[in-house]
Amino acid sequence: MLRVLIVCSGNKKSISPFVKEQVDELVSAGVMVDVFLIKGKGFTGYFRNIFRLWKQIGKASYDVINAHYGLSGLLAGLQFKIPVIVTFHGTDLYSAKLRFYSRMAQILSKKCIVVSPYMLPFVKNRNAAVIPCGVDFKIFYPMDKTTSKNKMKLSLDKKYILFSSSFDNQVKNYPLARKAVENLNDNSYELIELKGYKREEVALLLNSAELALLTSFTEGSPQFIKEAMACNCPVVSTNVGDVKDIISNTKGCYLTSFEPEDITDKIEKALAFGGKTDGRSQVSHLTSGLIAKKIIEVYETVAG
Numbered sequence: 001m002l003r004v005l006i007v008c009s010g011n012k013k014s015i016s017p018f019v020k021e022q023v024d025e026l027v028s029a030g031v032m033v034d035v036f037l038i039k040g041k042g043f044t045g046y047f048r049n050i051f052r053l054w055k056q057i058g059k060a061s062y063d064v065i066n067a068h069y070g071l072s073g074l075l076a077g078l079q080f081k082i083p084v085i086v087t088f089h090g091t092d093l094y095s096a097k098l099r100f101y102s103r104m105a106q107i108l109s110k111k112c113i114v115v116s117p118y119m120l121p122f123v124k125n126r127n128a129a130v131i132p133c134g135v136d137f138k139i140f141y142p143m144d145k146t147t148s149k150n151k152m153k154l155s156l157d158k159k160y161i162l163f164s165s166s167f168d169n170q171v172k173n174y175p176l177a178r179k180a181v182e183n184l185n186d187n188s189y190e191l192i193e194l195k196g197y198k199r200e201e202v203a204l205l206l207n208s209a210e211l212a213l214l215t216s217f218t219e220g221s222p223q224f225i226k227e228a229m230a231c232n233c234p235v236v237s238t239n240v241g242d243v244k245d246i247i248s249n250t251k252g253c254y255l256t257s258f259e260p261e262d263i264t265d266k267i268e269k270a271l272a273f274g275g276k277t278d279g280r281s282q283v284s285h286l287t288s289g290l291i292a293k294k295i296i297e298v299y300e301t302v303a304g
Contacts, residue, residue, distance in 0.1 A: 002299055003032040003060060007053070007067040007076045010037025017199055018133045018223050019068050025134065025292035031299070034060065038072060043101060046075050057082060063303035066295075067109075070102030077108025083302045087113040089133075090220025090241060091171065093122040110302045113295070115221035116242040129298050132221040132242065134291030135283060140203045140230035142276055148207035159189050161267070162209040162233075164216065164224040166195035173238075173258075176215040180263035194224070206231040211270045215256075215263065216240050226286055229253075229279030234270040236263065246286075252277040 004026065008019050015023070015035060023033050036056050038049045057065075057079060065084045067076040070093070073086030086109045092102045093114075103124065106112055112128040114120060120128060149156055161181060165172040181191050191213070192205060206212060212228035212235050219241030226246060228235050235253040237243045247253035252273040254266035 073105030
């Protein structure tokens, strides 16, 4: 039986939702998993965890370390006992500030995983596997809009557009989304900030909203879009990461430029579509269970 140590940030006092869901699926598939949470920010903050990590490694016979994001990968690579796999999620490769650390992590790792094929040019290790994060279909599925609104205490008279993240996340480009929604000139529409919600609540919001809106400057393989698709929620998104591949030719889903007028136009088209999409069937290959199997295959290759 494989034993794996997951290394990732713990700065939000808990494991990231998409990493936790991946861990849960790996455990369900029979992998023994321990999680090491890093406390601290930047290289200096991460490096302070090195002795804690070495102590953790000494507690068990791990076959593989899977670090999420470049800085975590660099920390995990500062030992030579356990082979390291680094999963890159986007910002760690696209950001000029973080790219150096990610390159060092690549050098110290046995293998890399990227969540989108469009990230491969940023990875020196051409042996990288392309495995997007999976979607938990048990949480994200189509629900009745009125019921979802009632559960989230949202007005039945208002129409909601769900933004992909917190408004203060600069990469997510909230000012562009706000301008596009303002261009509708209709006060019945409200843009919801996706911040501080539990996973089940995110699913309810996606089923309450008229559409899911992503205006990011860059992305790897945005979970927000995949989860919206799993809920059959219409999508309007800038052409970043693998969004084009995910929504493909799904009716009710639209790619946009970075011009607010174009986004407004696509929002109006999504609103005119007026209903559920067939997005769930389009992302059936991205269920968390199927993704876990692909990750385990990479683990087994590295572990020999």
